[in-house]
Amino acid sequence: VPIPSSMQGHIFLAWSVCQVSSLPYGGGRSRGPKPTKTIGQLVDQEQVLSTFSEAVKRTGLEDMLTGSDFITVFAPTDEAFENVSSDILDDDEKLKAVVLRHIVPGFPKRRSDLPSGDSSLETAGGQTITVTKSSSNKISAKSSEGEGKAVRHDVLGTNGVMFWINGVL
Secondary structure, eight states: OOOOHHHHHHHHHHHHHHHHHTSHHHHTOOOSSOOOSOHHHHHHHOGGGHHHHHHHHHTTOHHHHHSSSOEEEEEEOHHHHTTSOHHHHTOHHHHHHHHHTTEEESSOOOGGGSOSEEEEEEOTTSOEEEEEEOTTSOEEEEOSSOEEEEEEEEEEETTEEEEEESSOO
8 A cells, every 4th residue: 555645754754763763762863882891890991990999899889880781880989999098998888878979770871862061960878969061072970979081981881871070979
């Protein structure tokens, strides 16, 4: 049955919307190969994130980074942890609060998903952090406890996205 020419544009538009809305990570823009590892696996494999990885394991939060729930993680580099007090690093409850400040549950937020300026995001620990996207497209995050700038962004995992930051929130 031929489709009237007046309907062809509408059908194509409806088909296009269905195709785009079914793709993860914002409309199917090509971003390289599809991720095959969880955020937790990506954290584990990066030497520069070994302190954060160890903190996640020590506080029993591995499931949060390897599960199927979507997350955005602001992972401090080892260098960032050099400025953290041993009182915090030696206390599992304080360390857990630090780790939870770096995990934002919900649909992952890549750099392109963040609006310019400040965004308030609730962390897995229930605190609010401010994520800022500058006019030059740079990302930084700040909590009441600390701040850091993204030194690597949009590291995609099967369950979210990760930013490496140079500070501890």
